[in-house]
């Protein structure tokens with residue numbers, strides 16, 4: 001009797017390959033109309049009724065019974081106590097990861113710059129950190145202390161003045177490691193809120209939650225939809241939705257390792273995506289056998305099974321060149337190049353959030369402690385988005401200071417262009433400063 005397929009098998013030479021791949025990739029986390037209108041309703045209620053609406057939705061979606069925002073506010077002493085009380089091994093792991101993330105992001109810091117022209121005019125660019133940012137730390141199906149570090153450490157490196165964190169506590173369960181990470185990373189304020197109501201509170205402010213300038217961080221479909229909806233009122237980093245991994249293997253990596261690499265992202269969410277591409281048919285069969293054998297050993301077997309069945313695939317391609325074409329078409333969040341010469345293959349990669357090179361570079365090392373950020377563009381948005389970084393917490397202002405000579409040279413050009421636009425006040429403003 002045939003069971004539901006564990007994971008789809010595709011081959012690029014199949015006539016229906018393009019259609020099947022397109023439907024596997026088709027998940028669009030922020031386009032579902034029903035979710036869109038539910039999120040719009042939540043945002044409107046939070047704008048109108050502030051804390052009361054936030055409390056109501058939090059009680060409903062996170063199964064709490066809070067009566068005041070004070071019950072959903074986590075103070076600095078509580079964070080400090082969590083940090084002091086977590087087991088030493090966990091505290092040291094957090095510290096090790098935080099230090100590596102800090103060192104990596106220090107290298108991203110852009111500097112202000114300026115230059116002088118021969119007539120004395122000075123032009124430049126001034127980099128300024130944002131005043132207040134909101135970081136969304138997901139917490140529905142898993143707790144993410146690592147995401148606290150990945151959001152807050154670069155914000156600190158950028159020089160943000162105030163970091164406000166929101167994290168849901170479903171059923172009232174508070175994750176101590178999340179609080180400890182918030183203390184370590186220097187988060188200023190923490191609210192036990194999640195979903196669209198948390199995003200709306202950060203975007204518009206309520207009696208208790210301060211309005212922020214930008215909201216960053218990953219989350220589920222409600223969070224991603226809400227972030228897109230509030231963009232414009234506040235800045236957002238990107239749409240970082242359910243996790244994805246694309247592994248390319250030349251057949252030389254242990255199939256058990258690859259099966260677990262696929263599971264590692266599939267276990268995040270039923271909507272997560274795990275795909276393996278290889279030009280070695282026997283190897284693909286061996287990985288499939290590993291998947292079947294190892295699945296029952298997983299704690300989160302049910303989530304992984306659903307994710308693999310809905311959105312996973314083992315793809316047989318013609319060779320390395322075609323594998324690179326597939327990578328650029330899929331534009332994955334995480335790309336694992338489990339091949340003998342990963343650097344050469346990486347040269348052809350144009351679209352991927354993060355590239356993990358070689359058989360020993362498991363993607364999960366990037367999730368926790370390699371140093372680069374794990375908040376990455378998903379669902380093909382790596383075509384135009386980058387990993388979360390220091391640059392997301394800063395903005396730039398242009399600097400222009402004209403000498404009298406510069407005002408004369410530039411004023412003549414500006415005057416001609418302004419009159420060409422029939423904007424005569426513009427023209428006269430420039431002409432006032434011309435040398436007579």
Ligand SMILES: NC(=O)c1ccc[n+]([C@@H]2O[C@H](COP(=O)([O-])OP(=O)(O)OC[C@H]3O[C@@H](n4cnc5c(N)ncnc54)[C@H](O)[C@@H]3O)[C@@H](O)[C@H]2O)c1
Pocket residue numbers: 038061062137138139140141142144147168169193194195196197218219220221222223240241242243268269271272333374375376377378
């Ligand atoms: N791209 C990245 O960098 C990255 C990093 C870590 C995690 N992730 C992803 O983030 C996601 C986290 O999702 P999660 O669900 O665990 O946590 P989450 O915090 O994103 O979502 C939980 C919240 O969703 C809201 N919600 C749940 N059901 C709802 C409903 N029916 N109506 C309205 N709101 C509802 C609730 O308010 C709840 O607090 C996963 O998909 C994971 O793969 C991505």
Ligand SMILES: N[C@H](CO)Cc1c[nH]c[nH+]1
Pocket residue numbers: 144146147242243244265333367374375376
């Ligand atoms: N893989 C996630 C980003 O897609 C990040 C993460 C955190 N913890 C485990 N994994």
Ligand SMILES: [Zn+2]
Pocket residue numbers: 243264265268367
């Ligand atoms: Zn992960």
